[in-house]
Amino acid sequence: MQSNAETNGSGSSTIKHGAQFIGVRDSRNRRVAGIYNRNGRFYAQLWVSREDGAKTARKFPLLTQEGAAVANLAEAKEAADVLRNDRREKALPTSGHKPKFADYVETYFAKPNVTAKKPGTLENERQALNRWKAHLGDARIDRIEASDIAALRDKRLRAGAKPRTVNLDIIAIRNVLKAAIEDEYMLATPQKGLAPNHRHREQALRHERCHRRIQQTRRCRRVRGKLVKPIRLALCEANEWRNYSGSVPSRQNRPGFA
Numbered sequence: 001m002q003s004n005a006e007t008n009g010s011g012s013s014t015i016k017h018g019a020q021f022i023g024v025r026d027s028r029n030r031r032v033a034g035i036y037n038r039n040g041r042f043y044a045q046l047w048v049s050r051e052d053g054a055k056t057a058r059k060f061p062l063l064t065q066e067g068a069a070v071a072n073l074a075e076a077k078e079a080a081d082v083l084r085n086d087r088r089e090k091a092l093p094t095s096g097h098k099p100k101f102a103d104y105v106e107t108y109f110a111k112p113n114v115t116a117k118k119p120g121t122l123e124n125e126r127q128a129l130n131r132w133k134a135h136l137g138d139a140r141i142d143r144i145e146a147s148d149i150a151a152l153r154d155k156r157l158r159a160g161a162k163p164r165t166v167n168l169d170i171i172a173i174r175n176v177l178k179a180a181i182e183d184e185y186m187l188a189t190p191q192k193g194l195a196p197n198h199r200h201r202e203q204a205l206r207h208e209r210c211h212r213r214i215q216q217t218r219r220c221r222r223v224r225g226k227l228v229k230p231i232r233l234a235l236c237e238a239n240e241w242r243n244y245s246g247s248v249p250s251r252q253n254r255p256g257f258a
Contacts, residue, residue, distance in 0.1 A: 021045075021059065026073060031124050035062075035076050041069050042076040044083050048092060060092070067146045067190025091187065098142045101176075102133045107183075108176045128172035131156075139182045146190035149173065 020042060021036040036043045042062040047055050049097045062079035070076045086092050099107070108114060109126070117125070135152045136144060149170070158165045175190040 024073065024076070032073065032077070035073075035080055039186050042079075044076075044080040046083060046087055046092070048087065061143075063145075067144075067188065069145065086187075098140045101136045101139050101141050101144060104180060104185070105133060105140045105176060106131050108179050110178060114179075124168065125172045125175070128169040129176065131169060132176075142179075142186040144177070144190065149190060156250075 021038045024032045024035045024037050024042070026032055034045050036045060036059060043059040044061050045057055045063055048058050049055060060081070060083055062076045062077060064070055064078070064079065066235065070079050108129075109122070114122070132152065136148060139148070143209065153166055153170060156169065174189065180186050180190065
């Protein structure tokens with residue numbers, strides 16, 4: 001049964017209502033139509049059509065464009081307007097039971113396009129998703145937020161995991177969430193934290209390229225009696241010594257100089 005008690009825009013209330021939906025009021029103590037608060041989170045109530053054609057009221061969690069829960073009334077109003085527009089375009093989230101992330105992972109691995117992957121790829125993906133299952137616990141597939149993903153990503157990096165390994169973990173959960181969208185359990189994936197970081201890969205390739213060029217500078221040749229090392233000179237002119245070692249070495253300490 002819905003309570004008649006109401007809160008202000010910050011979501012606070014002087015009466016304890018447990019997990020009931022509480023109507024929200026703005027800073028002038030005016031009721032905000034269609035927006036409710038429960039356990040500190042904002043929801044919008046919309047009238048939608050059921051499969052039998054009848055109208056029914058449904059409450060939707062209000063989220064930002066990044067997939068995180070809105071933090072204040074202003075964001076809640078904006079997110080509610082987005083939902084109303086989605087209703088007009090018939091793009092509202094589907095109703096019905098949403099599986100837990102841990103349960104849906106098994107559904108994901110049973111899909112034909114997933115079982116067709118190489119055994120080694122499947123094993124690596126399962127290991128990554130096991131880490132996500134331990135981190136997300138019993139979270140529903142449609143309740144996963146960007147902050148949940150960023151939390152494990154940052155935790156793994158602080159623990160010393162290689163950026164490439166962390167990126168593979170992000171790709172694994174992104175594959176699962178994309179499959180959940182296809183199954184109409186959610187409309188979009190949380191964006192922040194889901195983009196693999198390619199910076200470490202570019203840095204590693206640059207270091208490898210510089211090291212290879214350094215080795216090549218040792219193989220010099222003479223042109224008209226002069227010692228020519230064009231690769232070394234081009235490398236110095238491009239200032240890639242700084243990118244490689246963090247500082248520009250003196251002329252005498254650069255590889256290839258006699």
